[in-house]
Amino acid sequence: MIPSLRSTLLVFMSLLVVGIAYACGGTDDNGGTDPVTTGTIAVTVRVDGATQAGVLVQRFAPGSSTLAAAVSTNNNGVATFSAVEAGNWDVEVVLPSGFELDQGEQGRKSVTVVASQTTSASFNLVDAFTGETIEATGGLQFSPSALTITAGTAVRWINASSVLHTVTPDGHSEWTAATLSDNGSTFVHTFSTPGTYQYFCQPHVGSGMTGTITVN
Numbered sequence: 128m129i130p131s132l133r134s135t136l137l138v139f140m141s142l143l144v145v146g147i148a149y150a151c152g153g154t155d156d157n158g159g160t161d162p163v164t165t166g167t168i169a170v171t172v173r174v175d176g177a178t179q180a181g182v183l184v185q186r187f188a189p190g191s192s193t194l195a196a197a198v199s200t201n202n203n204g205v206a207t208f209s210a211v212e213a214g215n216w217d218v219e220v221v222l223p224s225g226f227e228l229d230q231g232e233q234g235r236k237s238v239t240v241v242a243s244q245t246t247s248a249s250f251n252l253v254d255a256f257t258g259e260t261i262e263a264t265g266g267l268q269f270s271p272s273a274l275t276i277t278a279g280t281a282v283r284w285i286n287a288s289s290v291l292h293t294v295t296p297d298g299h300s301e302w303t304a305a306t307l308s309d310n311g312s313t314f315v316h317t318f319s320t321p322g323t324y325q326y327f328c329q330p331h332v333g334s335g336m337t338g339t340i341t342v343n
């Protein structure tokens with residue numbers, strides 16, 4: 128091997144070793160040059176005892192009103208904040224329409240993040256909505272698709288799937304088209320005028336995702 132090629136290879140190998148050592152620095156425990164200073168906050172949200180997807184959880188510096196981050200709960204009801212600097216933080220649940228804090232529950236809690244560890248918190252909510260609920264399902268249906276109510280009744284549409292649905296008026300302007308962007312997203316409208324109100328889901332009308340509200 129010619130000397131210049133040999134030294135080039137040596138330099139390359141050295142850089143490779145240094146690179147690998149640097150990349151592994153985040154997980155080693157030898158007090159190396161790349162100490163981990165962040166951890167994870169996992170916040171579980173339950174409604175009436177069952178985990179709830181699609182609920183927004185916010186993170187703040189302690190006592191601050193300036194939002195540091197916001198994450199929605201996943202299908203397991205967990206909002207995960209990753210790469211959070213170690214130290215004290217506040218987490219606060221944003222209540223979806225019709226949901227309330229369970230008795231004695233706090234809507235904002237202090238958590239302490241420890242480097243390389245996951246800190247858990249939870250919020251327990253109850254569903255206090257008193258009107259009618261229609262689910263927008265993963266099967267691309269409104270359930271129930273036909274609903275009869277009396278004037279003055281509130282109707283809540285809730286996304287019971289992880290796909291985007293809309294609640295779009297069909298030929299009337301009783302409400303403005305609403306988007307149910309993710310699991311747990313809600314839209315509430317109170318009907319005060321008797322009549323028949325048809326609506327559809329914009330992305331799934333072709334699959335027959337339509338509904339009718341009859342107000343007596």
Ligand SMILES: [Cu+2]
Pocket residue numbers: 263267291292293328329330331336
């Ligand atoms: Cu839809």
